[in-house]
Amino acid sequence: MSDAFSRRVFVVVRRIPPGRVATYGLVAVLVGRPLAARAVGNVMRHCEDDGVPCHRVIHATGRPAFPRHATRLRREGVRFSDARVDLTRHLWRPRLP
DNA sequence: CGTGTGACCTAAG
DNA sequence: ACTTAGGCCACAC
Numbered sequence: 001m002s003d004a005f006s007r008r009v010f011v012v013v014r015r016i017p018p019g020r021v022a023t024y025g026l027v028a029v030l031v032g033r034p035l036a037a038r039a040v041g042n043v044m045r046h047c048e049d050d051g052v053p054c055h056r057v058i059h060a061t062g063r064p065a066f067p068r069h070a071t072r073l074r075r076e077g078v079r080f081s082d083a084r085v086d087l088t089r090h091l092w093r094p095r096l097p
Numbered sequence: 098c099g100t101g102t103g104a105c106c107t108a109a110g
Numbered sequence: 111a112c113t114t115a116g117g118c119c120a121c122a123c
Contacts (some may be wrong), residue, residue, distance in 0.1 A: 005120065024106080033120095038118065040105075043104060
């Protein structure tokens with residue numbers, strides 16, 4: 001998909017550094033649609049992982065969408081406490097331009 | 098143009 | 111700490 005919204009979502013997700021994560025809601029904020037968290041999820045659903053680190057976008061509870069994402073995150077040094085990411089430690093806090 | 102759906106979020110109980 | 115209910119947005123039909 002290459003509509004405007006999806007592109008902006010992917011641009012943001014590509015900027016998430018290794019070892020950090022963003023929630024769907026945070027991505028929504030960063031693309032300028034603070035209430036479009038669900039739509040972000042829809043975009044990620046069709047993500048074919050072409051250079052986009054979709055495993056770094058997780059649920060607000062700290063649970064990745066799929067277990068395989070958790071293993072990739074662990075490989076990047078992300079710490080889990082009981083199957084959820086320690087958000088206080090790993091939530092991405094981008095520098096605002 | 099109306100409806101249903103989804104890798105969501107938050108507040109409340 | 112779970113579960114619900116309500117809300118919001120983009121997209122496919």
